[in-house]
Amino acid sequence: xxxxxxxxxxxxxxxxxxxxxxxxxxxxxxxxxxxxxxxxxxxxxxxxxxxxxxxxxxxxxxxxxxxxxxxxxxxxxxxxxxxx
Numbered sequence: 001x002x003x004x005x006x007x008x009x010x011x012x013x014x015x016x017x018x019x020x021x022x023x024x025x026x027x028x029x030x031x032x033x034x035x036x037x038x039x040x041x042x043x044x045x046x047x048x049x050x051x052x053x054x055x056x057x058x059x060x061x062x063x064x065x066x067x068x069x070x071x072x073x074x075x076x077x078x079x080x081x082x083x084x
Contacts, residue, residue: 030078037071 020029044064051057 027078027081030074030081034071034074034078037067037074041067041071 041064044060044067048057048060
């Protein structure tokens with residue numbers, strides 16, 4: 001019997017790796033989203049700097065730009081939602 005036949009794949013689960021507190025305000029959700037996007041930006045930036053000149057880095061630069069734009073839009077929405 002082969003290894004694969006002896007060990008069938010694990011059953012798929014529909015559980016998420018995270019949950020969202022449905023009582024969270026929209027403003028708090030935006031603040032958390034902004035921080036998550038900032039982490040994406042930082043990770044991509046570190047990788048792009050380390051791999052400068054390598055094939056495919058241009059696509060990651062585009063992803064970093066999209067993350068920056070997403071963060072800017074979320075920050076704008078947060079400023080509009082919470083008056084000064």
